Amino acid sequence: MPIGRLFLRTPKDGRAKLLLNGLLVAAVLVGFVALSVARVEGRYDFTDLWTYRTRLAMGFGMTLAFSVLSMAASLLIGFASATGSRSRILPVRYLCRTYVNVIRGTPLLMQIYLFFYIIGDAWGVEDRLVAGVLILSIFEGAYISEILRGGLDSIEGSQLEIARAVGFTPAQATRLIVLPQLLRRTLPALAGQFASIIKDSSLLSVISIVELTQTIKEVNAATFAFTTDYLFLGVLYFALTFPVSLLSRALEKRFAYEN
Amino acid sequence: MKRILSIALAALLIASLLSGCAGASKKVLKVGMELAYPPFETKDAAGQPSGVSVDIAKAFAESMGMTAEIQNIAWDGLIPSLQSGKVDLVISSMTITAKREEQVDFSHAYAKAYLALLVGKGSPVKTAADLDADGRVISVKQGSTGDTYARAHFPKATIRAFDSENACVTEVTQGKADAFIYDQLTIYRNSLQFADKTWALFLPGQEAEGWGMAFKTGSGLTAKANAFLATYTADGGFDGLTEKYLKQEKATFDQLGFAFFFANKDGSWPTSGQ
Incomplete structure (x- = not known):
């Protein structure tokens, strides 16, 4: 051979x-x-990182918590916006589409400053953690909205007509016909977006939310071990995002029979 | 038409690359700094590096028959750039500290600065000592000497670190932090800018921070830099820089009795009138 x-x-x-x-x-x-x-x-010097292990673990936990909360919230926001942007009520439709376009058309960094120091300050959102989850969810929600809207658009209207003809209620049609197909069609893109949430949460460090990136920045300010610190940071983020891709792959297979 | 255009572009690109190589006849001294601290390191209206440190870099390079090439590098990347040899030296209003000296070599101090506090008018803080209490919040720039000072002197307060000075100031003006610790020039300017919301408090009894040029450990340039600085001071180079960039600040500092940044011509340092 x-x-x-x-x-x-x-x-x-x-x-x-x-x-x-x-x-x-x-x-x-x-x-x-x-x-x-x-x-x-x-040279590699991981001794400094070992000194700060408790803080690093806390930062890792914070990033994990931020990501999970934002995934849930952004899915809700995204679903509402996707439905809204197909609504027959024009103000609702325009509101949702404007939201998607503005959020997707501006950088997250600018949104963090805008929401925290202007809108948040004006309306009394003082808690950094609440603000952080909200900002991240609003940002990611716009992308999820577009993913879901694309998925909904791809499901032929005739399916719903047939469902009604054979006696499905609208709720049944949604649950039994639309949702399984939507899940199957949007899952890979959604998983990618969930990985983005984990990575994008690193930008919250600019408002001094002590998540993983901010922890590394603070450690780095004391150790100057730039290369090792940031390499290690990459490993930690990958440890969070890689399981998301694996899970998505597994779910894709699980739902494959639906089509 | 499209193809002609792309060929023309490619030719232009290659030509510019070639000329870039050929133009470097004089030896280049690569100087790293973060162009984010006017008037020491900043960009002029045309986007060119400008400021006190830029002029020092040029004069130093010239004294060795070289040309200075300024590289704009984010603060956190300055020391790594030295260690990896991306730049030959760093002039970036960098304070000489024992911790940094483990990583790089410093020249003698070419300027001295003091820390100060920008205090919010809504905060109960009246003296620096008030900051060391539960519930007090201090904003600092990540990795600055103010950051180190705050963690060492106000252990009971919450320290929030930011990448940007503007964020630190906004935290104070919005009442999210009680005070921002930074160098007195920046603090003084911001207290004027936000006179209705903040006031400046100078930290009493602190040691001056000396700013040095930083080099890779063991670099032969350090001794040359010290010799250059001695000559430059005696020749009145720093008086020229003050006149060019810091005229108004000098007048205000003199009026308030605060020590100015640079050594006198005879090499002695000005002292604070407080």
Whole structure:
């Protein structure tokens, strides 16, 4: 057997072959980063990070909490806005579409400052954590709204007519016909958006919310171990976002039979 | 038409790259600074680096027969850039501290600054000592000496660190923080800007912060920089910079009795009148 066959996809691949290829790619990438660090800095020093382990763990927990709360809230906001932007009531439709366009058309950094120091201050939202979750959810909600609207638009109207003809109530039609298809069609995009929420939460550090990135910034201000600190930060974020992608992959398979 | 345009663009790009290589006949001194602290490090109306530190960098490079190339680098990236050799030195109003000296070498101080407090008018804080209590909130710029000072001297207060000075000031003007600790020049300016909401409080009994040029540990440039600074001071170089960039500040500081940034021509340092 030529050695090249070891790297080619065939219908009957064993686990060992897949693992080998995966490890190969991982080794090359890690090697590349390690070599780059060695050329620049020439040392790894994780002792400083170990000193700050309690704070890092708290920051990690905060990022996790922010992400989970914002995922739930942004899903609600996104669903409301997606429904609203298909509404027959024009003010509702325009409101939802304006929301989506403005939020998607401006940077998150500017929104954080605007919402926290202007709107938040004007209306008495003093709690940084509440403000942080709200800002992040409003931002991500606009993207989720577009994902869901696309999903809803892709479900043919004739399906609902048929459902009504065979005696489904509107609630039944939504639950049994629309939702399963919507889930299946939007899940990969939604999972990507959930990973974005985790990453975007890092920008909340600019209003001194002590989540993971802010913790690293504070640690870095004391240690100056720039490279190791930020490499480690990347690893921690990946540890949060990668399971989301895996979960999405699994759910995609789970719902595949629906179509 | 489109193809001609793209070929023309590509040719232009290559030409500009080539000329960039050919133009570097004089040796270049790469100087890192964060262009976010006028009038020391900033950009002029045309977007070119400008300020006290820029002029010092140019004069230093010239004294060695080189040309200075200013690189604008975010504060957190300055020391790593030195260590990785991306820049030859840093002049960025950087205070000489023991902690930083573990990472880089410093020249002698070329300027000295003091910290001050911007206090919100709605805050119950009347003296610096009032800040060291539960419920008091202090805003600081991430990694600044004000940050270190606050954590060391006001352990009971909540310290909030920000990337931007403007955020620190806004925290005070909106009553979210009691005070912002930073250098007295910035504090003084902001207290004028927000006179209805804030007032400036100068921290008594502190040691002056000396600002130094920073070099990679073991760099041969450090000794050259010290020799340059001695000559530059004696030749009145800093008086020229004061006249050019800090005329009004000098007048105000003199009036209030605060020590100014630069050494006198004879090398002695001005003292605070307080």
